[in-house]
Amino acid sequence: MTAAPLLRFEGETLSWDGAAVLEGLNLSLARGERLVLLGRSGSGKSTLLNAIRLKLEAARPAPRLALVPQDPGLVPQLSVFHNVWMGGLDDHSAAYGLRVLLHPPARERARVAPFVERVGLAGLERRRVAALSGGQRQRTALARALMRGGDALIADEPVSAVDPRQSGDLLDALAQRFPTMVLALHDPERALAIGTRIIGIRGGHVTLDRPTRDLTPSELHALYAA
Numbered sequence: 747m748t749a750a751p752l753l754r755f756e757g758e759t760l761s762w763d764g765a766a767v768l769e770g771l772n773l774s775l776a777r778g779e780r781l782v783l784l785g786r787s788g789s790g791k792s793t794l795l796n797a798i799r800l801k802l803e804a805a806r807p808a809p810r811l812a813l814v815p816q817d818p819g820l821v822p823q824l825s826v827f828h829n830v831w832m833g834g835l836d837d838h839s840a841a842y843g844l845r846v847l848l849h850p851p852a853r854e855r856a857r858v859a860p861f862v863e864r865v866g867l868a869g870l871e872r873r874r875v876a877a878l879s880g881g882q883r884q885r886t887a888l889a890r891a892l893m894r895g896g897d898a899l900i901a902d903e904p905v906s907a908v909d910p911r912q913s914g915d916l917l918d919a920l921a922q923r924f925p926t927m928v929l930a931l932h933d934p935e936r937a938l939a940i941g942t943r944i945i946g947i948r949g950g951h952v953t954l955d956r957p958t959r960d961l962t963p964s965e966l967h968a969l970y971a972a
């Protein structure tokens with residue numbers, strides 16, 4: 747018997763303000779899949795990620811989710827340590843959160859350290875996010891997701907601001923931490939390396955839904971053809 751999917755869309759239309767972005771959507775997600783969404787800018791990847799997040803949040807029991815939105819929503823006035831620690835904020839009382847904000851105990855610094863190190867930001871824990879480069883900010887958001895952990899990760903272009911050498915390593919770190927992932931990416935080669943299945947979006951429809959093992963880069967590049 748195969749396990750029930752984590753979510754399923756059956757002939758649904760996703761819209762903003764009454765305007766359809768994706769029509770006739772049929773899609774399911776199983777535990778253990780690494781789904782990568784590909785498509786041109788504006789094709790609807792973020793819209794689909796958002797709909798997937800809403801379905802997972804509505805599931806009972808709801809899986810524990812970690813999110814890396816396109817705009818990562820870091821707190822610029824706070825340190826890398828604090829932003830990463832906040833990945834687990836809802837595991838603690840508000841009083842404890844306030845204590846960590848004011849005087850981080852050594853044990854909390856020690857909990858955060860491996861994740862900061864994994865994304866290559868060791869030594870920058872005390873720096874304010876406002877004083878980081880774009881790529882360093884993105885890596886802070888990834889460390890926050892790694893700190894949170896959970897059943898599934900939803901990430902919107904999570905490595906768009908880091909160099910190609912780092913991006914493969916960071917995606918590997920995410921894959922090691924999260925059993926199930928849904929990622930929007932811009933790079934077909936990266937998608938083939940990290941995904942178990944590719945969803946291609948074009949012209950308001952899912953035009954490709956296949957396991958990565960029988961896909962070639964040129965089939966994926968066709969999603970971007972004018």
Ligand SMILES: Nc1ncnc2c1ncn2[C@@H]1O[C@H](COP(=O)(O)OP(=O)(O)OP(=O)(O)O)[C@@H](O)[C@H]1O
Binds near residue numbers: 791
């Ligand atoms: N909050 C919103 N309100 C209204 N329309 C939206 C909103 N977000 C996205 N859209 C529209 O939905 C369509 C798909 O946008 P979406 O952000 O999902 O694309 P995308 O594939 O993620 O693009 P990109 O690669 O540039 O991030 C676009 O036409 C966009 O203008």
